[in-house]
Structures are given as structure tokens and as C-alpha cells.
Amino acid sequence: MAELKRLPTLPGVHLKDEIAKITHRLRELGLSRHVDKAVWDKVELARHAQRPYTLDYIHHMFPGFIELAGDRCFSDDAAMVGGLAAYMGRTIMVIGHQKGRDLAARTRRNFGMPRPEGYRKAQRLMELAGKFGVPVFTMIDTPGAYPGVAAEERGQAGAIAATLLCMARLDVPTVAVIIGEGGSGGALALGLADRVLMLENSIYSVISPESCAAILWKDSAEAHLAAQTLRLTSSRVAELGVIDAVLPEPRGGAHRDHAGAAHIVKEALEDNLRELETAPPQKRKQERYMKFRRMGVWRENGLTLF
Amino acid sequence: MAQRVSINISRRNGASGDAESCPLCKQLLSAAELRENFHVCPNCGHHFRVGARERVAMLADSGTWEEIAASLRSADPLEFFDLRPYPDRIEEAEYDTGLGEAMIAGTCCIHKMDVVLVAMDFSFMGGSMGSVVGEKFWRAADTAIQNRFPLVAVCASGGARMQEGILSLLQMAKTTCAVELMSRVPVPFVSILTHPTTGGVLASFATLADVIISEPGAMLCFSGPRVIEQTIKERLPDDFGLAESNLSHGQIDMIVPRSQLKDKLVQVLGMLEGGVACALEPLWEEEEGRPGRGGPLAGALGRIKALANSSWRSLKG
Numbered sequence: 001m002a003e004l005k006r007l008p009t010l011p012g013v014h015l016k017d018e019i020a021k022i023t024h025r026l027r028e029l030g031l032s033r034h035v036d037k038a039v040w041d042k043v044e045l046a047r048h049a050q051r052p053y054t055l056d057y058i059h060h061m062f063p064g065f066i067e068l069a070g071d072r073c074f075s076d077d078a079a080m081v082g083g084l085a086a087y088m089g090r091t092i093m094v095i096g097h098q099k100g101r102d103l104a105a106r107t108r109r110n111f112g113m114p115r116p117e118g119y120r121k122a123q124r125l126m127e128l129a130g131k132f133g134v135p136v137f138t139m140i141d142t143p144g145a146y147p148g149v150a151a152e153e154r155g156q157a158g159a160i161a162a163t164l165l166c167m168a169r170l171d172v173p174t175v176a177v178i179i180g181e182g183g184s185g186g187a188l189a190l191g192l193a194d195r196v197l198m199l200e201n202s203i204y205s206v207i208s209p210e211s212c213a214a215i216l217w218k219d220s221a222e223a224h225l226a227a228q229t230l231r232l233t234s235s236r237v238a239e240l241g242v243i244d245a246v247l248p249e250p251r252g253g254a255h256r257d258h259a260g261a262a263h264i265v266k267e268a269l270e271d272n273l274r275e276l277e278t279a280p281p282q283k284r285k286q287e288r289y290m291k292f293r294r295m296g297v298w299r300e301n302g303l304t305l306f
Numbered sequence: 307m308a309q310r311v312s313i314n315i316s317r318r319n320g321a322s323g324d325a326e327s328c329p330l331c332k333q334l335l336s337a338a339e340l341r342e343n344f345h346v347c348p349n350c351g352h353h354f355r356v357g358a359r360e361r362v363a364m365l366a367d368s369g370t371w372e373e374i375a376a377s378l379r380s381a382d383p384l385e386f387f388d389l390r391p392y393p394d395r396i397e398e399a400e401y402d403t404g405l406g407e408a409m410i411a412g413t414c415c416i417h418k419m420d421v422v423l424v425a426m427d428f429s430f431m432g433g434s435m436g437s438v439v440g441e442k443f444w445r446a447a448d449t450a451i452q453n454r455f456p457l458v459a460v461c462a463s464g465g466a467r468m469q470e471g472i473l474s475l476l477q478m479a480k481t482t483c484a485v486e487l488m489s490r491v492p493v494p495f496v497s498i499l500t501h502p503t504t505g506g507v508l509a510s511f512a513t514l515a516d517v518i519i520s521e522p523g524a525m526l527c528f529s530g531p532r533v534i535e536q537t538i539k540e541r542l543p544d545d546f547g548l549a550e551s552n553l554s555h556g557q558i559d560m561i562v563p564r565s566q567l568k569d570k571l572v573q574v575l576g577m578l579e580g581g582v583a584c585a586l587e588p589l590w591e592e593e594e595g596r597p598g599r600g601g602p603l604a605g606a607l608g609r610i611k612a613l614a615n616s617s618w619r620s621l622k623g
Contacts, residue, residue: 020390020394145528145529147528147529147533147534147537148529148534148537148538149534149538149542149543149546151528151529152527152528152529152534152546152547153551153555154555155513155555155556155557156509156527156528156529157504157505157508157509157512157513157526157527157528158509158513158557160509160510160528161478161482161508161509161510161511161512161513161514162513162514164478164479164482164509164510165482165485165486165514168479168482168483168486169486184466184475184506185466185475185478185505185506185509185510185528188475188476188478188479191479192479192482192483204472204475205471205472205475206466206467206468206470206471206472206474206475206506207466207468211533212468215468216388216389216468217388217389226388229384229386229387229388230384230468230471230472231384231471231472232471232472237472240383240384240471240472240473242472242473242476288483289483289486289487292476292479292480292482292483293444293480293483293484295437295440295473295476295477295479295480296436296437296438296440296441296470296473296476296477296480297381297383297437297470297473298378298379298380298381298437298438298441299378299379299380299381300377300378300379301377304381
């Protein structure tokens, strides 16, 4: 194959189609069909019904948590929770997506898919934190922002964008942890932080593997293959330079030991906050911008830049 | 870094060759007729999609366009393949559109006003945003900040590019940081949303502009109609996601037909720059107590106008 590609192109000779055909055939012959079962296991673990959700972490990490409700515009979105907690001898603002465990809770929490009012609540709480110099800690766990007509009419896209901008603007230190499903823009809205951590068995992806398979493979049954191709597991995401650290989970996974998982997150949060607080706010913000500015891989003048 | 390029029109952009029939009213339109009419159907007003290069030709004063970051190309960090490998899809898009990526960026004059202009092209992999689009937007914003030029972003995108996985998602965060840096100066930032602007582009820089202008009939939504129909298992309203519906729900500032876009854009930018000029020069104190025709307010407005006309060049030094 490589030899074929290296052949000098003569006018009138088109090897491109041949190369594409051979490449395609090679992949059909099994190279690409090899589905790594471990990847799909992680997807299922990230979505596990017994996996600790935001309020479970809050329960174990922040005794005396005071939940704050409402976006002051339209309603209170139960798929997004947030509030104040005492931590490390002072206050912290905790915000996260919230899923439900039984049918009633799932419906109430809208399967962890926020509507615009959820994002506006998050913004309100972030601004409140910024006003009083309180660090912001976010937990990410959503299949994505809710796709619905009313959500669109109330500005789902604008609400997500404004939340991102709000996080970019904050003078206080910010730490985000992906605790389960980091699905698309709805997840990223809480993820523009000074430090982004990821639990071992969580996933972070531009699109759900099912939707990706439906669009690119024209068959949602290829979700396993899509999951592998998207490189959405914590170790793969870390390789791409998108997150700062992977947090190991208790033996067997976070769903086996909520308290243990919460303890790990708590320690990581403490370490990161201590480091972040040594820098003055303007320097910290500048570093935040530079960190996100570096994200991406492209070629320029023949060089691949990471 | 800057490179002057001729504006050529690729074959997919609908401008070359034969007559086309309007998808809305079915009227047969010749290529020349369409080109003269800004690729808008003269019969029913349907706005045809235009490519990035044509868009630049429509907005920029002729001969003023200088492209920046023109040599950026996508890599394949995920070694992504679905039914076809990602580099193949890129190569095909390059061949079909004559572009290197889904966005071009550059500096130009619009009615003699210096601006940084970025234009997206839906024909290049659905105008999807990957690492290169994010980096180009960053460099465009940086150029705007360095030169104190306003930034105009013409958007057309299906969202984040799946083939670059999580890196594409993070371009939303990256472009948001660029917008924040612009607003700290501040330099005016206007986005023009064209059909269609959806997903990750709409949920990042496109809706963070100071003023959001849309073309008539553009589809603007975060989740696509099909995704929503599958979720709620209902037929969507006919005007779902259209620019007109977005306007009535308060999500955009205005809808401007393509033929009036350039003039409206200059008006808006002039007003915003006038505001920046006010912030730089303490004009209200000066006007106080000075008896003038029409009172101090009329005098101030006259000065804003004069400052807007004299443009940025005098303020830069």
C-alpha cells in the first residue's frame, strides 16, 4: 500500500481510486472489523444505572450542601443541579448534570438531558460564585442537551454557548470532572475549566456512538465499532491532550463503591484546587485560554502540530 | 503569512455552467441571472447556498482580500475510518470545493472599512468544525485584536466534525475563549448565520457574536429536525428552526436578505465602532454645557458619526 502511494503521479494516471479500493478491501478483510469488546464495556459502565450520579458524589463529599434552584427566567431544570457547600475550610460552588435511577426519577431528571433553563441556572450559579470568589466544581454526566422543539425555541444553542463563555470569564478557579457520560456540547458546557479530570470508566465524546453509527455507517447497530473509532474512553481521551488526568476508580468500578469513588474525586479536587489557587486570577485565566487554544491537531507547511 | 489569492468559484458552488431550477418555485434560472442576483431566486426569494469564496467576493471590496492561515490542513489524529478513511473524505472535499478546509479566513475591506472576515463552506464536509476550523477562527480573532479590526463570521455548518472526535468538540471551547479575548478589547464581532447553521458551531462562536444576523429561510438549530422527531415521535412544526422562527423567539437580532447584507453589515459595524470610539474619548463631558443646535445630544451624535467615518486608522496609532 505504502509503495503504491509513493509512486510518482504521472499525468493521466489516477491511482487514487485504486488506492481507495484496496484500502477499503483491506479494512473489510478484518482489520477494521476487529471490535475491541473492552471499549463497549466502558461505554456500558459509564452508563451503568448504579453508577454514582452528581447528587451521590455531593452526598459523600459535601455534608451540609445547600441546593440552589431556578434560572430566574423560566423554570427549574432538574437535569442540572447546583449549590453551595463547605469544603477545605471554605465555600465551593458545585454544579452538575443529574440523572435519575428509577423510572419516576429518570422522567423528572429528563435522563440527565438539560434544557436551556438548566444551562442558565448553571450560569447564574457560576456568576454567583465569581461574585463572592468561590471556586467552581462541575460534574459532567449527560447523554447530551435535550433535543426538543421547546428547548430549541428557548435557545438551546445560545444557552450552551453562553455557559461556555461564562466559564471562560470566571476569575475563580474551576475544576471539572467527567463522572459518567460526557456527551457532546451538552456536556462540554460545564467543561471549560482550568482542570478537567476524567474518571477511569467514563466516556467523553463529540457524539453518541449510536448517532455516529447511524450517520456514518448508516446503521446504528454499528455503535460498538463507532465507539472504538471515536476513541471516547478515558485513556484515549487523555492521549489526545484534552483532559488533565484520569482518576482511577475503586476495584470493579465506581458503581461498586460510591463512597470510595467520592473519596478519590475529593482528593483530586483538593490537590487541583490547591495548585490553582497559587496563581493570581489573571494569570490563571490566561493559562486557561492558552490551554484551550492548544487543543486540536493540524498540519501546516508539512508539519503536523499537536 | 498573508497571501493574496484570486477568487475562483468551484464547481459545486452552483455558479458555473448550466441553468438551475429553484427548489422552491421551480423556476428555471440561468447561471448569469443567479450570479447577478446574489444567488437568490428573483421569483420567490429563495436563497441558494453559496460557497466561502463566493461569499467573500460578495462582501469584500474587490482586490482587498488577503487570506490568513491558508496553509492549515486537517491531520487524522484518530486514524478515523467509517465506510471510508477520513483522509479520503478530506481529499474529496478539497477536490470538489477547491478549498483547503471548511472555513477561509482573511482581512479585507467592506465599503472601505477594514475587517477580518471568516466564511464557512457547507460543501466542505458539511461545513463541519474540526481542529483547523477552530485554529483558523482563533487566528482570525487574534488578527482582529492585533489590528483593532472588527470580526465578521459567515457561518454554515452541520456542527462538530465527527472524524476528529473529542478534538472537534473542544473547538467549541477554543472558539469561545477567542470570543472572550475579543470582547475584552473590545473589537466588534458580528456573525451572519446562513443555511444551515447547527450543532457545535451554533452552540459556540456563532451565537456569541455582539450582533447576530441571519439570511432568510436559514435553518438554525442545535439538534437537527430528524433527531428531534425521533426523540419526541411527533411531526415538527413547519417553521421549526427557521431564521424567522428564531427571530420571533428572540434568538437572533435580524434577518437581512442577501442583496442588502453588505450595506447592513457596514451600518452595524459602524455603530459598534462608534461606541468603541465613545469609550476611548470622553465625549460626553466635552459636549456638556456647549450650546449647540439641537442640544448636546445632537452634537454627540454628529461626533459619533464623524468618528465612525474616520474609522479605526486614526485610533490605532
